Amino acid sequence: MSTTTGPSRRTMLCGLAVALTAPGALAACSSGGGGAPAAAPAPSPTPAPGTETTVGGGTPVSRIPVGGGTIVTAGDREVLLVQPTAGEFKGFDASCPHQGTTVDPPENGVITCPNHFSQFDAATGALRKGPADTGLTEVPVSVMNGTVQVN
Incomplete structure (x- = not known):
């Protein structure tokens, strides 16, 4: 049985997801598995122009x-x-x-x-x-x- 020493497929995909900064991509990369993804923080209210x-x-x-x-x-x-x-x-x-x-x-x-x-x-x-x-x-x-x- 041979062992691989390079990064796992999961590590590579998560690195790609981080690089692309896709919303929610990091939730799938957690090592814990399962669980709901964390909610994104609410945007700060922005006043109307002027x-x-x-x-x-x-x-x-x-x-x-x-x-x-x-x-x-x-x-x-x-x-x-x-x-x-x-x-x-x-x-x-x-x-x-x-x-x-x-x-x-x-x-x-x-x-x-x-x-x-x-x-x-x-x-x-x-x-x-x-x-x-x-x-x-x-x-x-x-x-x-x-x-x-x-x-």
Whole structure:
């Protein structure tokens, strides 16, 4: 009876599975045999583009472009953080006063509601064009340690 000294077929197949990183491939390679494969970890929730959740530390100033902005979730509300000029930061309730739709971050100095296209001044939140009949509500913010904090 001859013995082989090279890797077993199982070792070779498992090495190939690892190289291909096929989901669940490693479960079949366990030496224990039987048993259910381990569940894959749940993916981390990802905020929608242009939004983020502030968690204790605020929003880094680098995430708020000059002339632009970003929408953050602060507590139970969405806040539009803007930087109208370099080093000047403001916050506005991101809900359009017309029907509550979340507005878009500013472009060319104008914040627009994607629902009915009301427009607001990015520096002041003032109404530029309806159907909304008021401007955006300002939300107090402060800059601390390179981050913008919603107060």
